[in-house]
Amino acid sequence: MRKKLAPYWLILPGGLWLVVFFVVPMIAMVNVSLQTGSLETGFQQTFAWHNYVDMITNYHTQLVRSLVYGLATTVITIGLAYPMAYWIAFKGGRHKSSYLFLILLPFFVTFVIRTISWQFLLADNGIVLGNLKDWGLLPESFHVLATPYAVVGGLVYNFLPFMVLPIYVALERIDRTLLEAAHDLFASRREAFTKVVLPLSLPGVFAGVILTFVPAAADYVNAQILGGTGQVMIGNIIETLYLTNSDYPDASALSSILLAALLLGIFVYAKALGTRDVLDASAG
Numbered sequence: 001m002r003k004k005l006a007p008y009w010l011i012l013p014g015g016l017w018l019v020v021f022f023v024v025p026m027i028a029m030v031n032v033s034l035q036t037g038s039l040e041t042g043f044q045q046t047f048a049w050h051n052y053v054d055m056i057t058n059y060h061t062q063l064v065r066s067l068v069y070g071l072a073t074t075v076i077t078i079g080l081a082y083p084m085a086y087w088i089a090f091k092g093g094r095h096k097s098s099y100l101f102l103i104l105l106p107f108f109v110t111f112v113i114r115t116i117s118w119q120f121l122l123a124d125n126g127i128v129l130g131n132l133k134d135w136g137l138l139p140e141s142f143h144v145l146a147t148p149y150a151v152v153g154g155l156v157y158n159f160l161p162f163m164v165l166p167i168y169v170a171l172e173r174i175d176r177t178l179l180e181a182a183h184d185l186f187a188s189r190r191e192a193f194t195k196v197v198l199p200l201s202l203p204g205v206f207a208g209v210i211l212t213f214v215p216a217a218a219d220y221v222n223a224q225i226l227g228g229t230g231q232v233m234i235g236n237i238i239e240t241l242y243l244t245n246s247d248y249p250d251a252s253a254l255s256s257i258l259l260a261a262l263l264l265g266i267f268v269y270a271k272a273l274g275t276r277d278v279l280d281a282s283a284g
Contacts, residue, residue, distance in 0.1 A: 026259070033252035043248060051253040059237050059254060066234040067261060069148070070217025073155040074163075077212050078205065080156070081163035085204075086197075089171035100168070103161050111158060115225045118154050119145065122226070146228030154222035159215060163208035170204025171197070209269060214262050234258050 033051055037043035056063070088099045106114055121128050122144045132138040144150050174197060182192040220235030227233075234254065241251035 029252045030256055032248050033250075033256050035249045037249075039246040039248075048249065051249050052257060055250060055254045055257055059234065062232055062234045062237050063258065063261065065231075066217045066258070067265065069152055069155065069223075069233065070213050071265075072152050073159060073216040074209055074213045076152070076156050077160050077163040078208070081160060081167055081208065082201075082205070085164050085168035085171055089168055089174075100165075103164055106157075107161065112221060112225075114158060115154055115221055118150075118157065119225050122150055122153075145226060146231065148227075148231060150226040151222050151231050151233075154226045155216045155219060158219075158222065159212045162211040162215075166207035166211065167201060167204040170201040170207075174200050206270070210266060213265065217262060218258060 031045070032043070034045060034047045034049065035043040036046045036048045036051075084103070088096055092099050109117075120126055123129065124143045124145065125133070129138060129142065129144065133140055133142070144153075178196050178200075179192055182196050187195065217233075218235050220233055220239050223231050223233040223236055238251050238254050238258070241247045241254065
């Protein structure tokens with residue numbers, strides 16, 4: 001009997017953690033999202049499903065923009081992170097820890113300060129663009145701030161380590177004898193990579209996508225600092241509704257919509273990638 005219960009006892013701490021810090025807050029958020037009222041008169045549960053309809057109608061543009069920015073950030077970080085992680089894992093030698101430390105070094109500075117530093121770098125007359133304009137390499141009207149490129153660039157910079165680390169861990173776990181066996185079977189470097197390395201690294205890519213896409217799509221700091229009024233993301237709307245307007249039901253409804261959209265995107269991605277293949281590669 002004890003042997004049968006042992007697996008459940010092992011997952012109990014993690015299960016309790018998820019219930020207390022994820023399930024309960026989600027239920028509370030959905031409960032608040034169906035209320036009506038104000039901070040002065042109080043909020044009452046009226047099962048106001050129209051809150052969801054109103055939020056989608058009013059802020060569908062910002063919601064779509066957030067998902068697009070999150071997707072663009074994820075794709076770019078994969079393109080940058082995979083070569084970095086691959087080189088560190090297979091070519092880094094005894095300096096692997098040092099290279100990983102350099103990637104994580106910016107994280108010793110707070111998120112907001114890192115983003116503000118990019119604001120100074122990308123300013124119209126800042127260190128970079130100002131000198132390029134003085135040298136005649138860029139027109140005076142050229143600017144980067146308050147554009148989608150600035151927001152996505154800031155997101156990529158801030159979330160790149162979230163993609164590098166899980167991919168590196170997956171690559172580091174690959175048994176090097178498998179590559180030797182592939183070469184012994186006359187596989188080229190490209191074939192060894194596509195048939196051995198890439199499939200076995202998919203769990204790391206999958207984890208990196210989740211760790212990057214979710215916070216990037218929900219971010220509001222980069223849009224607020226690097227973007228303009230035309231680059232408002234859904235996180236900015238939620239912040240305003242909750243902290244400025246004290247409109248807790250609408251803020252909760254919009255947060256629930258964003259959460260549902262993110263979960264749907266992750267589910268579609270998992271189905272397209274092949275969950276079974278990811279689990280099999282991870283087990284192998």
